[in-house]
Every structure is written in structure tokens, then in C-alpha cells.
Amino acid sequence: MIFVTVGTHEQPFNRLIEEVDRLKKEGAITDKVFIQTGFSTYEPQYCDWKSIISYSEMEDHMANADIIITHGGPATFMGAIAKGKKPIVVPRLEKFGEHVNDHQIEFAEQVSERFGSIIIVEEINELQNYLRVNFTDVAKVATNNNKFNNMFKIEVGNMFK
Numbered sequence: 382m383i384f385v386t387v388g389t390h391e392q393p394f395n396r397l398i399e400e401v402d403r404l405k406k407e408g409a410i411t412d413k414v415f416i417q418t419g420f421s422t423y424e425p426q427y428c429d430w431k432s433i434i435s436y437s438e439m440e441d442h443m444a445n446a447d448i449i450i451t452h453g454g455p456a457t458f459m460g461a462i463a464k465g466k467k468p469i470v471v472p473r474l475e476k477f478g479e480h481v482n483d484h485q486i487e488f489a490e491q492v493s494e495r496f497g498s499i500i501i502v503e504e505i506n507e508l509q510n511y512l513r514v515n516f517t518d519v520a521k522v523a524t525n526n527n528k529f530n531n532m533f534k535i536e537v538g539n540m541f542k
Contacts, residue, residue, distance in 0.1 A: 382412055382413045382414070382415065382442075382445055382446050382447055382448075383401075383410065383412050383413070383414045383415075383446060383447065383448045383449075383450065383512075384414075384415055384417075384442040384443060384445075384446035384448070384449050384450070385397065385398070385401050385414065385415070385416040385417065385428075385449075385450045385451070386416075386417040386439065386442075386449075386450075386451050386452065386457055387416075387417060387418060387419040387421060387451075387452045387473075388417075388419055388451075388452050388454045388457055389419055389420070389433065390419065390420070390452070390454070390473065390479075390480065391420050392420065392473070392478060392479055392480060392481075393419075393420055393421040393422050393423070393478075393479070394418075394419060394421050394452060394473055394479050395421050395422060395423040396471075396477055396479065396505050397450070397452070397471050397505065397508075398416055398418055398421050398423050398425060398430075399423050400505045400506075400508055401414060401416060401425070401428060401450065401508070402416075402423075402425040402426060402427050402428055404508070404509055404512070405425075405427040405428050406426070406427045409509050409512070410512065412447065412448070413429070414427075414428040414429065415428065415429045415430065415431075415442055416428050416429070416430040417430070417431060417432070417433070417434050417439070417442075418430050418431070418432050419432060419433065420432070439460075443460060443461055443464050443466065444464055446466070448469065448512065449461045449466050449468040449469065450468070450469045450471060450508070451468050451469070451470055451471070452470070452471060452472065452473050452485065453470050453471070453472030453473060453485025453486060453488065453489045454485065455488055455492075458470050458489070458492075458499055462498050462499070467498060467499065467500065468499055468500070469499075469500045469502055469508070469511050469512075470489050470499045470500065470501050470502070471501075471502045471503075471505065471508065472485035472486040472489050472501070472503070473485050474486065474503075486501075486503065489501050
């Protein structure tokens with residue numbers, strides 16, 4: 382199952398929803414797809430969808446998804462990572478009227494460079510290429526909790542030397 386979420390930002394993210402729906406229509410996606418569409422104006426014709434879902438629904442979809450495609454909201458893609466998933470992140474871009482600036486791409490690039498725990502797609506026509514990744518190999522992405530805790534322990538220890 383593929384789970385797509387665009388968050389609850391008030392600007393539409395039709396670019397992502399239309400592309401996933403097109404890929405499903407053309408058979409490039411054969412899996413079941415559920416899209417949380419937020420305030421987008423495009424209504425998917427070939428995928429199951431709902432505009433707003435509860436936190437528990439989001440948790441269930443993320444836990445059950447083989448592939449998670451998400452906007453660049455840090456809380457959303459970090460939630461996927463925390464569940465041991467490597468999400469495909471399609472940041473909202475200002476030039477398409479999807480957000481007020483390009484902070485989502487800037488933050489996603491930093492996370493990708495530092496931790497390699499996400500796949501970033503800037504050009505929507507490239508999304509299809511990333512659906513071919515063998516996610517069973519990357520689904521066991523380790524969170525950085527242990528690394529952070531060890532580094533924090535060292536820093537605190539250094540403060541009291």
C-alpha cells in the first residue's frame with residue numbers, strides 16, 4: 382500500500398496529488414493508494430482519498446504503508462522515519478503557490494545530506510523513478526535517537542569535567 386500525505390497547510394498541493402493519480406491511472410502504480418489531500422482542490426479519480434484524517438488514521442496508514450510519499454513538513458516525514466520507513470519527500474514549492482517560501486526543500490536537503498533517511502523529489506515527473514526502489518531493503522531505517530543520546534551524554538559529561 383502507498384500512503385500519500387500533504388499535511389494540513391492551507392495552500393493546495395495539487396501537483397503531487399495529480400501526479401500520483403495519473404501514475405495510478407496509467408498503471409505505473411499497481412498498489413492500493415490512499416491520499417490525504419488536505420486543502421488541495423484536485424480530487425483523485427483513481428486513488429482512495431480523504432481531505433483530512435485523524436492522527437490515529439495517519440498513524441495507521443503510516444504503519445501499514447509499504448511506501449510513504451509526503452510533503453516536506455518535518456513532523457510528517459520524521460514521523461515516517463520514526464516508524465522505520467524511508468519516506469519519499471516532495472517538498473511544497475513557492476513557485477507553484479504551494480507554500481509561502483521554499484523552507485521545505487531547504488530543510489529536506491539538510492536532513493537528506495546529514496542522515497540519508499529520506500528520498501527527495503523536486504521534479505514531480507521524477508516521482509515514478511523512485512517508486513521502483515526496493516523499500517524492503519530501506520524500510521529498516523534506523524532513527525538517530527541512539528546517536529543523539531550518545532552525543533548528548535558526551536556533551537553533558539564534558540560540561541562536568
